[in-house]
Amino acid sequence: MDTVKNVFSVDLLERYAAKGHGVITCMAAGNDVIVLGTSKGWVIRHDFGMGESYDLDLSAGNRTGEQPVHRIFVDPGGSHCIAVVFSGGDVDIYYTHAKWSKPRILNKLKGVVVNTVAWNRQQITEASTREIILGTDNGQLYEMSVDEKDKKEKYINNLYELSELPEAFMGLQMEVASLGNATRYYVMAVTPTRLYSFTGIGALDTVFASYSDRAVHFMELPGDIPNRQESIISLGIIYMVPDVSGSIELYFFIKQRRAVHFAWLSGAGIYHGDLNFGAQHSSSNGDENFVENKALLSYSKLSDGGEAVKPRSLAVSEFHYLILIGDKVKVVNRISENIIEELQFDHASESASRAIIGLCGDATAGLFYAYDQNSIFQVSVQDEGRDMWQVYLDLKEYATALANCRDPFQRDQVYLVQAEAAFSTKDFFRAASFYSKISYLLSFEEITLKFISINEQDALRTFLLRKLDNLRKDDKCQITMISTWATELYLDKINRLLLEDDTASNNHSSEYYSIIQEFRAFLSDSKDVLDEVTTMTLLESYGRVDELVYFANLKEHYEIVVHHYIQQGEAKKALEVLQKPAVNVELQYKFAPDLIMLDAYETVESWMITSNLNPRRLIPAMMRYSSEPHAKNETHEVIKYLEYCVHRLLNEDTGVHNLLLSLYATQEDDSALLRFLQCKFGKGRANGPEFFYDPKYALRLCLKEKRMRACVHIYSMMSMHEEAVALALQVDPELAMAEADKVEDDEDLRKKLWLMVAKHVIEQEKGTKRENIRKAIAFLKETDGLLKIEDILPFFPDFALIDDFKEAICTSLEDYNKQIEQLKQEMNEATHGADNIRNDITALAQRYAVIESDEGCGVCRRKILTVGGLERVARGYTSVGLMAPFYVFPCGHSFHAQCLIAHVTQSSNLAQAEYMLDLQKQLSLLSVESTKDSNGMVAEEESLTSMTPEDKLRSQLDDAIASECPFCGDLMIREISLPFILPDEVNVSSWDIKPPQLLSGQKSLSLVL
Structure with missing residues (x-):
């Protein structure tokens, strides 16, 4: 080396x-x-x-x-x-x-x-x-x-x-x-x-x-x-x-x-x-x-x-x-x-x-x-x-060689040697895996041409898939291109397998089934990088409808998925898709008519577990289902859903209630309809109606469907009691009686309704005259005394014998006699009560109180019976000889008039105090003096009805200041909650001892004497 x-x-x-x-x-x-x-x-x-x-x-x-x-x-x-x-x-x-x-x-x-x-x-x-x-x-x-x-x-x-x-x-x-x-x-x-x-x-x-x-x-x-x-x-x-x-x-x-x-x-x-x-x-x-x-x-x-x-x-x-x-x-x-x-x-x-x-x-x-x-x-x-790395590479210890590589070029060299070795031994899949890891030494085109030249499509697909694993996330264009190419290679492989064996699609252990599973896993992994339009076009062109639906589901194109399942008659699968949280609720309304006709039970069950549905928007689908004929023993799924909405969800929509009422009205048994009409769904809700259906629509519908009992209930609910009783008399007199008895706050109307019932009962009797009279008399007892014999006599023929009514007439006269006696007793009691009141008034004018000579005023502590004292006479009052005017209460407390007025006004609220001062001012303006006896009382010869304006004002002032003792009445009780020092009195001098004429710590109002 x-x-x-x-x-x-x-x-x-x-x-x-x-x-x-x-x-x-x-x-x-x-x-x-x-x-x-x-x-x-x-x-x-x-x-x-x-x-x-x-x-x-x-x-x-x-x-x-x-x-x-x-x-x-x-x-x-x-x-x-x-x-x-x-x-x-x-x-x-x-x-x-x-x-x-x-x-x-x-x-x-x-x-x-x-x-x-x-x-x-x-x-x-x-x-x-x-x-x-x-x-x-x-x-x-x-x-x-x-x-x-x-x-x-x-x-x-x-x-x-x-x-x-x-x-x-x-x-x-x-x-x-x-x-x-x-x-x-x-x-x-x-x-x-x-x-x-x-x-x-x-x-x-x-x-x-x-x-x-x-x-x-x-x-x-x-x-x-x-x-x-x-x-x-x-x-x-x-x-x-x-x-x-x-x-x-x-x-x-x-x-x-x-x-x-x-x-x-x-x-x-x-x-x-x-x-x-x-x-x-x-x-x-x-x-x-x-x-x-x-x-x-x-x-x-x-x-x-x-x-x-x-x-x-x-x-x-x-x-x-x-x-x-x-x-x-x-x-x-x-x-x-x-x-x-x-x-x-x-x-x-x-x-x-x-x-x-x-x-x-x-x-x-x-x-x-x-x-x-x-x-x-x-x-x-x-x-x-x-x-x-080169040493280990020469020894063919590839894993160790890779561990010792310092840069991508060295790693590429190791991968290239491995790839060429595998390619030379015709291990094309392994070669594809190594070629996919090369980034610099060979171009993407050179590698793909190697496999294309020997027609190794499967190895080429493997290379593309491994290449995707090794690309960076920011290589978006290349990732999309390679993913699309891999998709086409998958589709080509699937078609070739079908051409080789027609039964491959039914054999789950075949290579066809395996490649389908692998292809779907690829679509799931690559859904975010594949171009939607291109991929769907490829799937459609190869006739892979199932994979098209699968991909649409991955891309959250749920409309395509649901439409496919409906076409296949698989309502349950379609509903499972619609129940996903990511699915727009609008699709529920769009496919509701088709789904309820395909499988009403599953559709309604799905609606009932879906919380964000608006039942009003499902009405077209429910009406389509209801328009079709159903067997007698078949459960009406729409009624079941509407009952769920009304009773469980407490739905208040008028359209929903009207639809449920209309479906009840078309049923053979009207018991459900009557129960629905009698339910007060809005009862207990503030400012709300007791029912949410349209009563006029309900009345028209029930009349059309001949549901007379329901019509009676609706008339009664609409306070049309006369119509309700008239219609009930055509159905069942007992029902008419019950309707008549419902009116409680209008005695005249209630009597009128019972008269309608009585007339119908008397006119409809088919027995003998004497028997009809006995039945009429028995009917009177059912009215609890509301109707008398004289009320129903006009309903009998003119030629009826009086003897037949003798017992009833006598009973009626006895009742009148009792009422007259009771009225007399009440008049006597009223006269006796008036006499008592008159005596109390006379005794009240003669009342007096004994005051000790040294009795002191409850406010100023000076003697009440002061002669020639320094006390000034309160404005509007007249002195009693040489003594100032005063008040004595039954409890024993006594006050000078001036002191009492000052004390009460100080302890009252502003409005009351102003009212008292205004009365006192008016008294001071009157110059006419009434005749007073030595005790300061009004002369006996003057009646209450001939009181002078001054006396009226003084009476009003007495009521205002002397209606109760200020020390024993509510005025003293209210003062318990007042603080000793009011919040606005922060001056320390408020604690100083002051003359008894002014109460310390109280809000004073000046009196003009």
């Missing part, structure tokens, strides 16, 4: 990285921190994130001679570091922290050669390593934990030891996951020939202890070991030191804090695969194996056709392997296993003879490094996944 350059690039990062402390022997990186081990036992830390660097002497003057750092390990966070130092035949393990200036020797590991370290990425912190695993050269695995603040390691436990084939552990990786309250461990370890897997739930020592009684799962790959140097990778970091015994590397690639694939630089090749911790595949020994898509990359593929060259070191990115062969780093695509680049290193002139020692990676920072004895090179990655 065409290689995109500069995916990987090399830059010199640090030329003199060892800082004169020997040469670089090993290197590790994590979190933008590089830690070097030198041949003189120094550890040099470069923190590029902080821009800091410092040196640390591991020997600290305790040893002499060369003390090379054999291996060095750094955690992914760049805080914790473990170094393995050789000195002669001795081995020491050191631990350093990023914050420390001095190393700490791990005494419990003295003499143990640690080749590899597995860090607990999920749980490690800056202060503590938590549990880590150490792999040694004698096939042992140790568990250890170190804290920054502790002076020595917390513990070191022996977890596992190879017994079957003791080999050195050369690579370790650990993946930890939390499962609720438990922890699951997955550990992968490699030796020169085997890859071991350990997994379990619980503590780390518990997991490894479980393998004491069961076999360990491993993969064996014997082969020649790379022979120049040794390399160890832990947590995305490769550790390399020169060593004649060879080098084995194990690498986990970390993505989003989880290992997703691994690579093992074995003797047989690069063994690699994916890690899927979400899947659980049990092995034969019961272990869970999370490795998928395993493969072996042979070293022969890296030799460019020549002799296979063993790699010296390895680093793994997301999609590529960086393999160190000689002095070059070959970049190999992990998926295609092809070499895409070769990286060259520009050494300084003084180190031109020096070769690259190894590679290491910083999983946290996503960087890679190469180093020689003195310098560090940085290998940068720029968008390494940009060509992966």
Whole structure:
């Protein structure tokens, strides 16, 4: 494939990285921190994130001679570091922290050669390593934990030891996951020939202890070991030191804090695969194996056709392997296993003879490094996944290729390859599906011509349908055009199927039935984009009436749908359409005549459940139905509907009531008609009639149909009682009597009606004369005394004998005598009552009251019988000798006239007060004085009928002010609700004590005396 350059690039990062402390022997990186081990036992830390660097002497003057750092390990966070130092035949393990200036020797590991370290990425912190695993050269695995603040390691436990084939552990990786309250461990370890897997739930020592009684799962790959140097990778970091015994590397690639694939630089090749911790595949020994898509990359593929060259070191990115062969780093695509680049290193002139020692990676920072004895090179990655779509496409992994596409052109290329592959194998439907997803590489016309040229109409239809799914909503013109073309292809397919098999339309399991269902689903999905006129024209031209109705229903052209169902005689389906909320109610009225004639029962049932109908507009349809003859035992559906409107919906329309009345009138049994006429539908409604039909129309109709009882009721209802009784006498005298008895508020009319009945009864009797007289006398008793014998005598013949009426006449005379006696008694009682009244009037004129000499006025508190006092005489009054006029009430209270007038006017409303003052003013204008006795009363010789104007005015004034005691009557009761201080009296002075002549807190009216 065409290689995109500069995916990987090399830059010199640090030329003199060892800082004169020997040469670089090993290197590790994590979190933008590089830690070097030198041949003189120094550890040099470069923190590029902080821009800091410092040196640390591991020997600290305790040893002499060369003390090379054999291996060095750094955690992914760049805080914790473990170094393995050789000195002669001795081995020491050191631990350093990023914050420390001095190393700490791990005494419990003295003499143990640690080749590899597995860090607990999920749980490690800056202060503590938590549990880590150490792999040694004698096939042992140790568990250890170190804290920054502790002076020595917390513990070191022996977890596992190879017994079957003791080999050195050369690579370790650990993946930890939390499962609720438990922890699951997955550990992968490699030796020169085997890859071991350990997994379990619980503590780390518990997991490894479980393998004491069961076999360990491993993969064996014997082969020649790379022979120049040794390399160890832990947590995305490769550790390399020169060593004649060879080098084995194990690498986990970390993505989003989880290992997703691994690579093992074995003797047989690069063994690699994916890690899927979400899947659980049990092995034969019961272990869970999370490795998928395993493969072996042979070293022969890296030799460019020549002799296979063993790699010296390895680093793994997301999609590529960086393999160190000689002095070059070959970049190999992990998926295609092809070499895409070769990286060259520009050494300084003084180190031109020096070769690259190894590679290491910083999983946290996503960087890679190469180093020689003195310098560090940085290998940068720029968008390494940009060509992966092409890699997967070449491998025909189309789904993965699409997932890695960056733009529509790349996706089009993938779809095109898939479409061409399917087309070449004559899988035209699948090809159509892929062609429909192409937007740029091929035009719409080119693709359609491919299918037209081979006459693949079905595949072309599939392409059009899939193309519709992939078009944007704003491509309205193209969507409409393609939808219309697809509609025509569907119709053509349906016709071809009918031509091939005439019985296909009756077979629901046939291809014809399936394509019909598919076509209807298409119409439903495309109803908003299809042109209505064009689509209906196509359906009509192909004779697809059912689909035309279906489409009209989708487009809410309900008139077409209903008309079709009526033509087919399917009234129920038509009514179901009309009942939809979206249907215009006008269609109900339009099709009502046809529907009620087609199926009256279903139509009426539909009307009754439709709430927005106006029954008046259904009258033409109901009259059409009613004009047709019906069987006697057949339910009249229109009557049923009208009764529903009148009784349930309380319809008040005169036309509806008239129609129901007319239908009742044509029935053989008039009981329903009479019940209808007797119902008062409007009773209880304010300002409304008791009935809503036209009584004149009802009368004409009932007379026409000979419904005499109904006519009697209508006459009576129209207050035409004489006509009602006259007509009732022709039908039933009992009915006439009932009608006559209905009149209650007009005694004369009621008597007249009973006389009509009596005349008819007497004239219609066919018995003997004496028998007729007895019946007439019995009829009089039914009138409850309304008619007398003398009222009906004129109706008998002149030659009737008086003896026949003797009993009745005597009874009548006795009744008259009783009435006369009763009148006399009433006259006597009236005369006696008049005498009593006259006596009361005389006694009233003689009334008097006794007043004590010290009796005080109820208002001013001065004595009533004051002689020569300062009291002024009220205007219109005359003083009694030397005393002022006064009033005495039966309750014992007494008042000066002036005080009483002032008090009453102040306590009355404005209108009453003005009336009293006006009477007093008129009295003052009269100059004529009436004769008064010593008590101030009117002279006895003057009668009531000869009162002077002054006396009349004074009487009126007395009635106004002295009709009741102001302290004991209603006036005092009304004052209870008045506040002590009125709202308009806000002045504090209103509380001052004032003279008794003025009442505090009261509204005063001035009196002119």
